[in-house]
Amino acid sequence: MSTPASASPGVRLLILAAIPAVLIGIGSALILKGVYLLSDLLEPVLWQTLPKVFGATESTPWWIFTVLTVTGALIGAVVWLVPGHAGPDSATTELDGPFPKLMALPSLALVLVLSLAGGVSLGPENPILAINAVLAMTLLGRLKRMPPALLSTLAVAGTIGALFGTPVAAALVFTGAVAGSKLPGSLWDKLFLPLAAAAAGSGTTLLLDGPVFSMGMAPVGQVQPYDLLMATVIAMLAAAIGVLMIWVFPFVHRGFHALRNPLLFTLLGGVVLGVLGMIGGPITLFKGAEQTGELLKNAGHYSTGQLAAIAGIKIVALLVAAGAGFRGGRIFPSVFIGTALGMLGAALVPGLPLPLAVACGVMGFVLAVARDGWIALFIAVAVLGTGDVAVLATLCVIILPTWLVVTKAPGMLIKPKEQFAPAGVRAKTS
CATH class of the missing domain: 1.10.3080.10 (Clc chloride channel)
Structure with missing residues (x-):
């Protein structure tokens, strides 16, 4: 069943709102890239440069133990002592929040870089989504018709697009989320801004890096x-x-x-x-x-x-x-x-x-x-x-x-x- 045209937010409003949505998507991808660059600078120091000093390699068992133990100690010290305490425990948060306060972002970014470079078996998803959502709400919170909940949604969409190198993931995630929301218009009116942010985020990632998960395996062919x-x-x-x-x-x-x-x-x-x-x-x-x-x-x-x-x-x-x-x-x-x-x-x-x-x-x-x-x-x-x-x-x-x-x-x-x-x-x- 189609939605009446009068319920639509209007073409002009969607175009105007797409401008901050695209900016949020690009910014989310650039911040993710920045975190990756920092971890990529630290990782070879921990796993290539330093082990050579001690006559070890990245595969030496005692070196693996040392790096992960020290990483755990450093992250624990940041969570304990640094203002903001690296935000809430990731085990207690979904991808869409709750998000920390602004003061927690430096410590959260620090422990994320340490975790990625130190070999911890976790991805960047929860922390980078929180960082981008809080920054979007802080920097663009005064825009009319862009409430904090919408800004955080756009940041999450842009970051998901950047993480996976395609807006498809964000489209699938937000289809269910926005379908029951109180936003005006049809489903695609509601998806328009998150998809714009996700497309901008994924496009930026593709320009910088390329696909994240694609392994280029052979086609499956006919399934018996x-x-x-x-x-x-x-x-x-x-x-x-x-x-x-x-x-x-x-x-x-x-x-x-x-x-x-x-x-x-x-x-x-x-x-x-x-x-x-x-x-x-x-x-x-x-x-x-x-x-x-x-x-x-x-x-x-x-x-x-x-x-x-x-x-x-x-x-x-x-x-x-x-x-x-x-x-x-x-x-x-x-x-x-x-x-x-x-x-x-x-x-x-x-x-x-x-x-x-x-x-x-x-x-x-x-x-x-x-x-x-x-x-x-x-x-x-x-x-x-x-x-x-x-x-x-x-x-x-x-x-x-x-x-x-x-x-x-x-x-x-x-x-x-x-x-x-x-x-x-x-x-x-x-």
Whole structure:
């Protein structure tokens, strides 16, 4: 049913409002790029320059342990002592908030750079979304017809576009969000500004870097009934593993935060991550985007046991990093875990196309963590980077039974009653 023309905000208003939306999208991408540049400057110092001084390499077990332990201590000190305390614990926030106060942004940016460069198994999503949303509301808050909620929405859309190098992800995320909103006009009137911000953000990223997740795998081709069945099993098992991880998550979070002081529980988290890194090696470190490409590039070099170990270590690392007070998102490492699970599934099911197995592993695990079918579908297709429309149709079928695995499961989010109030840090910083 179409919306009456009188309900539309009008072409002139949409065009005028698109100007700040595009600026927000470009700014969001540039800030993300700035964070990446800082972490890219620090990372080689930590993993190439310094280890040579001590006769080690980035793969030396004791060096991996040292870097992650020191990273945990530094991040814990910032969360404990620096004004703003790096904002709320990422384990307690969704991608769309709550956001911290302006004074928390410098400390939040600092711990994000340390986390990305130090090899912590978290992505940049939650912190960079918070930084961009708060800056948009602060800098453009006086614009007429642009309330803070709309500005934060545009910043989130622009950042999602920048993170994934395409506005499609933002379009899918915000379709459901704006459909029930009180904004005037039809669905596409409501999507116009978020899509403008997302397009500007993704366009800026593509000009600077290129696609983030696209691995350029071979097209899946025609899917046989047996392949469809086995792929569905892989997706459902990956989702079930994700649900099990999420069920354990509150206990992990509660255990670390029982130490109360951020310096203590984040330092302990760094120690545990260091031990896991010693066992799993460099492939299990960092946010996982580059490591996903490395894993797929060397697919034939891993045994089923190695793939199972890599996935298991990364799952535990994600639990620890998210539960021990580090700031970061869960989507990027979830893509790596889903890829490893998909590769394991392909190794265990002879003849099953590897791209299809990987797509289903990613879709299932991301679906459990993000609890958003659109995001799971988008990332699964984006990882393949094949442009194969047939695989999208196949995944739309497979996601239906997979959703039944996660629909009643809890989300990977710590509710206020499940939190401790760390010493020296206010329980609520937003």
